[in-house]
Amino acid sequence: MATPPGGLAFCVFPTAIGHCALVWRAPGVVVGSALPQGSARDTRDAVTAWYPGAREAVPDGSVAAAAAGVAVLLETGAGDLSGIDLDLAVVPEFDRRVYEVVRTISAGDTLTYGEVAARLGAPGAAQAVGQALGRNQFPPIVPCHRVLAAGRQVGGFSARGGRHTKLRMLEAEGVHLEHPTLFDV
Structure with a gap:
């Protein structure tokens, strides 16, 4: 159809x-x-x-x-979704800019909320970056799962399963934030 x-x-x-x-x-x-x-x-x-x-x-x-x-x-965990055409007409300007930066993060790489803010020329706007990513209507095309809290901590994730889902998605891309336990080996 x-x-x-x-x-x-x-x-x-x-x-x-x-x-x-x-x-x-x-x-x-x-x-x-x-x-x-x-x-x-x-x-x-x-x-x-x-x-x-x-x-x-x-x-x-x-x-x-x-x-x-x-x-x-x-x-x-492989692939490049940056060529997918997104309709950003109703997305606020700041969020659009955040999404543009986040779409440049390759699979297997991460940035912190603060690093995204710095790339926007808005140091100190890490919380605003997190809020913009919380409104992301394009996951995983806009790969908000690749953005971490300070100190490479997982940070928030609004998708079903929250932190666990974010960790699974990152691990599929080869990013391991937590060391496996004896039960995971």
Whole structure:
């Protein structure tokens, strides 16, 4: 099914960490995404609540490639999602600037909230960076999981599973913030 004329479409797709979703408008511009919300049904329900009127559709072209890229990233920790076209029209200017910086962080690398603020030319705005990332409507395309608190601490993460999900996503990319226990070896 094609994108509804003038409307929004979404797809729910399986990944290594659960069912994710992409929401788009023609011609394949992503307006939002969702990390797993529990089950495929829970993800679908969340998307329809966040984007009333969006219709489920089979993605093609750039949206199908984006879904495949998200799935690969979450399975292998590899991949580059920086080429996915995002609709940032309703995103506040500061948040947009934060997302631009965060999208330059490669898989396997991290920055702190303070380092992102410094790259924005706004040292001291680490808390504002964290708030912007808490509003991120494009995870993991805008890879907020790669932004850490001072001292390489995990920091916050608003996705289902919070800190545990963030650690799993980082570990898939080869970033290990915590040493394994005897039970993890």
